[in-house]
Amino acid sequence: MPELPEVETIARGLAKRVSGDVIESVWLGQKPEPLKSTAQEIAAALEHSRIATVRRMGKHIVFDLERENGSPSPGKVRKPKAMRPGSVVPTGLPSVPHAKAHKGVRPTRSNPTEAQWIVHLGMTGRLQVCEPQSEVLKHTHAILKLASGRELRFVDPRRFGRLSIATAGGFDAGGMEPLDADLDSFVALFRGRKTPIKSALLNQKLLRGVGNIYADESLFRAGIRPRRRASTIVRVRLAKLHMSVKEVLREAIALGGSSISDYVDADGQEGFFQLRHRVYGREGEPCLVCKTPIKRIVIAGRSSHYCPACQK
DNA sequence: ACTATTTCCTGGATGC
DNA sequence: TGCATCCAGGAAATAG
Numbered sequence: 001m002p003e004l005p006e007v008e009t010i011a012r013g014l015a016k017r018v019s020g021d022v023i024e025s026v027w028l029g030q031k032p033e034p035l036k037s038t039a040q041e042i043a044a045a046l047e048h049s050r051i052a053t054v055r056r057m058g059k060h061i062v063f064d065l066e067r068e069n070g071s072p073s074p075g076k077v078r079k080p081k082a083m084r085p086g087s088v089v090p091t092g093l094p095s096v097p098h099a100k101a102h103k104g105v106r107p108t109r110s111n112p113t114e115a116q117w118i119v120h121l122g123m124t125g126r127l128q129v130c131e132p133q134s135e136v137l138k139h140t141h142a143i144l145k146l147a148s149g150r151e152l153r154f155v156d157p158r159r160f161g162r163l164s165i166a167t168a169g170g171f172d173a174g175g176m177e178p179l180d181a182d183l184d185s186f187v188a189l190f191r192g193r194k195t196p197i198k199s200a201l202l203n204q205k206l207l208r209g210v211g212n213i214y215a216d217e218s219l220f221r222a223g224i225r226p227r228r229r230a231s232t233i234v235r236v237r238l239a240k241l242h243m244s245v246k247e248v249l250r251e252a253i254a255l256g257g258s259s260i261s262d263y264v265d266a267d268g269q270e271g272f273f274q275l276r277h278r279v280y281g282r283e284g285e286p287c288l289v290c291k292t293p294i295k296r297i298v299i300a301g302r303s304s305h306y307c308p309a310c311q312k
Numbered sequence: 313a314c315t316a317t318t319t320c321c322t323g324g325a326t327g328c
Numbered sequence: 329t330g331c332a333t334c335c336a337g338g339a340a341a342t343a344g
Contacts, residue, residue: 001337059338123337124322139322158321160338195315204339212337300316302337318342326334 002121004178004209005252006271008056010127014152015054017129022050022068022147029141038164045115045165046144057173058208061127063117064168116171122160128153174204178245181207186242190230197233198226198299201245210245213280214252216305218245220279225311226304227297251276279305 002010026043049065056062119127128137132151136143142154142163154163176185189206190197200206201215210218219226221244224237233241257271278288283296283305292309 003338120338122321122339156321157323158337160321162339193314199315202338301318303335314344316342316344319340320338322336324335327332328330 001123001211001213002125002257003059003211003214004056004249005214005255006257007059007061007121007209008253009257009271010121011054011056011061014061014127014129018051018146018150018152019053020050021150023047023065023144023152024147025145027143027145042117042163042165046117049115056209057171058175058177058204059120059211060171060173061119061121062171063119065115065117067114114168116166116168118162118164118166118171119154120162122156122158122162124158125154125156125161128155174208175206176208178207178209179249181242183239183242187235187238190233190238193230195230196227196299197224197230197241198302198304200230202300202302207245209249212302212304213277214245214248216280217248217278220306220311221248223311225308226299226306228312279307281305 023046026046028039028043045065048068050068052064052066054061054063119125121127129150129152132145132149136153137155139157139159140153140155141159141161144152146152154161175189181189190200193200195203198215198219201210201218202212216226218241222237222241224233224241252271255271255276279294282294284293286292287294287307287310290307290309292307294305295308296303296305298304
């Protein structure tokens with residue numbers, strides 16, 4: 001499941017492969033009725049746009065788009081309303097149900113970034129760059145034809161992923177980037193919060209990008225039990241957590257993320273941080289520090305792993 | 313303003 | 329073998 005390190009890895013890979021490429025046409029799968037207009041918006045914003053950059057914000061992948069010279073403006077793009085990708089599996093060659101409603105619209109000059117394509121991979125979402133003739137996988141919800149001749153496809157079996165369009169700079173990714181947070185603002189995030197520290201770490205409005213795996217791993221390294229109320233943790237311990245979070249994320253990024261279930265990056269490469277997990281997915285196995293069996297409990301519906309001896 | 317709970321979704325694992 | 333059930337999990341929606 002892509003959390004910050006996986007998304008970072010994917011975004012870097014994509015940046016290398018599709019930056020500068022132009023989106024010629026877009027196919028979007030059928031969506032469950034309510035958000036049809038958004039699909040039009042997405043197609044309109046993407047088509048004839050150049051991908052300037054690809055980067056990560058929290059767990060989101062952000063494609064910065066700029067209009068191709070002389071191509072019509074996509075019209076005003078509203079706030080980033082999330083869209084549920086289509087549910088219908090494309091058969092054969094996808095036709096393109098895009099809106100071409102803008103004929104005589106004023107041409108734009110060489111503009112800087114005008115819009116952003118925001119992709120959240122959910123749990124099972126993947127973006128693949130491939131040749132047009134390669135097999136369209138089941139659960140493919142979007143296909144972008146690129147000027148380079150390749151295709152950028154969004155595949156997501158479990159459909160927790162989200163696609164949306166934001167106006168440039170208008171995308172609100174939530175809380176602060178954990179890797180940028182200084183100690184004081186990090187500590188301030190938890191002041192007065194009665195929620196378990198694990199829940200606070202997962203709250204994207206506080207920190208963006210930390211998910212279940214890295215929350216558990218960070219808490220282990222900081223010696224804090226996941227159920228500890230955030231407000232009861234003293235500053236020095238939070239300082240420890242501050243360090244642990246950054247350390248865990250940096251190590252994971254360096255190893256290309258954690259590959260559990262079927263995660264692979266943009267190049268189809270697996271990550272290797274799962275080999276460094278000290279508590280996540282190790283229920284009953286001995287703690288690597290003290291040999292006490294790792295416990296698993298459920299917090300807010302999320303399985304949480306910790307060492308009852310090392311974490312207080 | 314917070315916090316806790318429910319819901320979405322499918323494939324894989326488990327159980328009978 | 330087949331069928332039902334459970335589980336994984338991010339974040340939005342709902343309830344308290």
